[in-house]
Amino acid sequence: MMRRIFLVTISFVSIGCFAQTRHADSLKNLLKEETTPVRKFDLINKILEEEVNSGVNIDTSLCIEMLRLAHDLKNDSLAAIGYNMAGSYNARKGDYTTALEYLFTAIPLAEKAKDKRRICSLYFDISLLYIFIKNLREAFYYNLKGRENLPGKSMPMYDFLLAQFDRNMVRYYLLVDKPDSALPYVIHLEQEGIKLKTPVIILPSLFLSGAAYAQLGKKDSAAFYFRRAAGFADSISSVGLKWASEKYYIPYLIQNGRMEEAKKRAYGLLKLGEDYKNWDVKITATVFLRTIFDKTHEPDSAYYFSMAEISMKDSFFNENNINKVQVIAFNEKLRSMEERRRTEIREKQREQNITLGLIFLGILTLVILFVYQLRKRKAEMNKKLAGQRDRISRELHDNVGSQLTYMRGNIDWLIDSKGVLSQEEEMNKLSVVSETSKNIMNDLRETIWVIKKENIKLDELSDRLKSYLQKQVSFCQGTEVEIIENIRKNYSFSPVELLTTYRICQEAITNIIKHAHATKIVLEIGSDKERDYFFTITDNGLGFVTQPPKEGHYGLLNMVQRSKEVGAMFSILSEPGKGTNVALVKFS
Numbered sequence: 001m002m003r004r005i006f007l008v009t010i011s012f013v014s015i016g017c018f019a020q021t022r023h024a025d026s027l028k029n030l031l032k033e034e035t036t037p038v039r040k041f042d043l044i045n046k047i048l049e050e051e052v053n054s055g056v057n058i059d060t061s062l063c064i065e066m067l068r069l070a071h072d073l074k075n076d077s078l079a080a081i082g083y084n085m086a087g088s089y090n091a092r093k094g095d096y097t098t099a100l101e102y103l104f105t106a107i108p109l110a111e112k113a114k115d116k117r118r119i120c121s122l123y124f125d126i127s128l129l130y131i132f133i134k135n136l137r138e139a140f141y142y143n144l145k146g147r148e149n150l151p152g153k154s155m156p157m158y159d160f161l162l163a164q165f166d167r168n169m170v171r172y173y174l175l176v177d178k179p180d181s182a183l184p185y186v187i188h189l190e191q192e193g194i195k196l197k198t199p200v201i202i203l204p205s206l207f208l209s210g211a212a213y214a215q216l217g218k219k220d221s222a223a224f225y226f227r228r229a230a231g232f233a234d235s236i237s238s239v240g241l242k243w244a245s246e247k248y249y250i251p252y253l254i255q256n257g258r259m260e261e262a263k264k265r266a267y268g269l270l271k272l273g274e275d276y277k278n279w280d281v282k283i284t285a286t287v288f289l290r291t292i293f294d295k296t297h298e299p300d301s302a303y304y305f306s307m308a309e310i311s312m313k314d315s316f317f318n319e320n321n322i323n324k325v326q327v328i329a330f331n332e333k334l335r336s337m338e339e340r341r342r343t344e345i346r347e348k349q350r351e352q353n354i355t356l357g358l359i360f361l362g363i364l365t366l367v368i369l370f371v372y373q374l375r376k377r378k379a380e381m382n383k384k385l386a387g388q389r390d391r392i393s394r395e396l397h398d399n400v401g402s403q404l405t406y407m408r409g410n411i412d413w414l415i416d417s418k419g420v421l422s423q424e425e426e427m428n429k430l431s432v433v434s435e436t437s438k439n440i441m442n443d444l445r446e447t448i449w450v451i452k453k454e455n456i457k458l459d460e461l462s463d464r465l466k467s468y469l470q471k472q473v474s475f476c477q478g479t480e481v482e483i484i485e486n487i488r489k490n491y492s493f494s495p496v497e498l499l500t501t502y503r504i505c506q507e508a509i510t511n512i513i514k515h516a517h518a519t520k521i522v523l524e525i526g527s528d529k530e531r532d533y534f535f536t537i538t539d540n541g542l543g544f545v546t547q548p549p550k551e552g553h554y555g556l557l558n559m560v561q562r563s564k565e566v567g568a569m570f571s572i573l574s575e576p577g578k579g580t581n582v583a584l585v586k587f588s
Contacts, residue, residue: 027047028047031043031047037072040069041066041070041073044062044065044066044069045081048063060089063089066081066082067079067086076110076113077109077110077115077118080106080107080110080113080122081106082106083102083105083109084118084121084125086102087099087100087102087106087125090102091129091132092240096129096132099129103126106118107119107123116149119149121161121164122146123143123149124142124146124164124168126138126142127139127143127168128167131172134175137587139168140172141569143172144569147165150165159196160192160196160201162188162192163189163192163201163205166186166189166192167189167201167204167208170185170189170212171208174208179213181573182215183212186208186209186212189209190205190209199232200238200241203229203245204244206225206226206228206229206232206245207225207244207248208248209221209229210223210229211252213225214226214252214255219256226252229245230249233246239276242272243269243278243280246269246284247284250262250266250269250288251288254288254292254295259292259296262288263289263292266285266288269281269285269288270282270285270286270289272285282312286305286312287309290302290305290309293305411430447499456493456495457491457493458490458491458525458527458533459487461501461502462485462487464502465506465525466523468506468509469521469523472509472513473513473521479518480519481520481521482522482523484522484523484524484525484526485524485526486524486526486527486528487526487527488526488529489527489528489529490527491527491532491533491586497566500562500566501568501584503562504559504562504584505535505537505584507558508559509537512541515541515542516539516541516542516543517542518540518541519540519541520540521537521538522537522538522539530587532586532588533585533586534583534584534585534586535583536581536582536583537582539579539580540579541579541580542579543576543577543579544576544580545575545576546574546575556572568584568585568586569584569585569586570582570584571583571585
């Protein structure tokens with residue numbers, strides 16, 4: 001039944017690819033007759049999006065026309081789309097540095113236009129480029145930024161964008177050798193591929209699933225998904241997608257000793273490269289064939305493909321130079337257009353500057369007086385804030401102290417009321433009240449400790465947190481604690497940041513003690529060249545199904561919000577029966 005569904009999906013996608021090609025041709029015919037700038041831009045955008053999604057080469061003249069129309073219309077959202085397409089073109093030509101420049105240029109324009117769909121897409125594209133160049137820290141960061149900017153679920157592109165997020169997460173976790181973490185995203189990506197019926201989602205969902213299960217050592221599942229990927233790749237015409245699939249599948253076949261099948265697919269990949277005159281594909285196939293013949297102890301064939309590889313690389317060098325020339329020409333056209341636009345802006349700015357200069361001379365004295373008053377007011381405000389901090393400390397002390405007095409009065413009353421309650425009931429109540437009073441006093445001491453200091457070092461916070469964990473675990477029999485501390489730079493916290501960080505870690509530990517039923521808790525505290533600090537708290541307890549925090553779920557929501565306020569990244573990974581991992585990281 002599953003195979004039948006899959007074959008039907010393939011046939012629908014194949015029909016869809018053919019329909020896409022015909023649709024793109026009809027759009028180009030409409031473009032020739034269109035004269036309205038906004039409609040022309042919309043038509044170009046649709047053509048280029050179909051070219052991107054189907055994997056064919058991007059029409060550079062249309063990219064340039066897009067940006068010209070966007071600038072003429074003075075529309076930031078349209079300009080962001082144009083730079084996005086320019087970045088995609090450079091990425092396909094292998095110029096990732098220039099591609100990133102265009103994508104980062106597009107982001108402030110999309111943000112200014114409040115175009116969440118474009119912001120989200122840009123961040124996902126940036127993340128994927130960082131994956132290509134193996135800058136995994138940036139890849140992970142920008143993929144999360146993309147998820148933060150996802151449009152509403154009712155938006156037409158929501159599922160497609162979410163699939164990009166899942167695809168990047170799978171690639172990231174495979175590169176860092178964490179297939180367990182990749183698995184939930186693999187499953188979701190496969191569902192999205194079936195739903196969207198577009199090759200750029202379906203095929204990656206299949207070969208990335210195969211790669212994830214292969215890393216997990218689940219050979220049957222890996223083989224199943226790789227076979228599906230191979231069958232699907234044979235049904236589409238996109239050279240890039242086929243190439244990407246085989247780069248995962250053929251090494252898997254070699255690794256598992258299936259040399260004949262690996263050889264057959266490598267020869268098929270070589271033919272694909274020859275048919276489309278694609279040197280990247282041909283070199284990849286040749287390297288695979290050389291490796292296969294090396295492993296099967298066929299030195300003559302291995303030597304043949306080794307020499308072919310050298311020859312192809314020479315030819316590829318010449319082809320690559322041609323690509324570079326094309327990229328340079330394309331980027332030069334864009335820069336020339338940008339320079340003309342900047343010249344026009346400078347001319348208008350020069351005229352405005354004359355007027356503004358006269359105004360500036362008139363208000364200069366007022367500005368100087370304003371700055372003086374501002375500095376004076378700032379000094380007064382700092383003095384006032386210091387007084388407020390002292391008052392907060394006193395108010396906290398008085399408030400908590402009054403509660404303690406009240407609780408202790410109740411203890412005295414309970415002790416004097418002998419005979420009314422049983423001895424066991426009396427002692428239980430006394431224990432609860434006494435323990436509560438101790439907790440209040442501890443909270444008071446911690447808060448005043450933070451407020452009274454100008455800054456606190458990471459090692460001091462580490463000692464506090466270790467002490468807190470040991471104390472909490474002392475109430476849970478049979479719970480083992482492991483503490484790993486690796487502080488390479490002693491980060492200095494502001495009072496607010498320290499209190500926020502400490503409270504997040506406290507809440508994570510409290511949740512484990514209350515709900516996880518764990519037999520082991522691991523606390524890791526550290527810092528290094530790239531991270532100001534990181535805290536990870538891991539348990540082997542019950543675990544749960546992680547979901548985005550919702551309004552009303554104050555614990556997790558507060559931890560996420562607090563981490564954002566101090567510029568840190570908060571994550572939680574959990575599965576039922578597999579425990580929970582909570583991480584708080586601030587990058588340098």
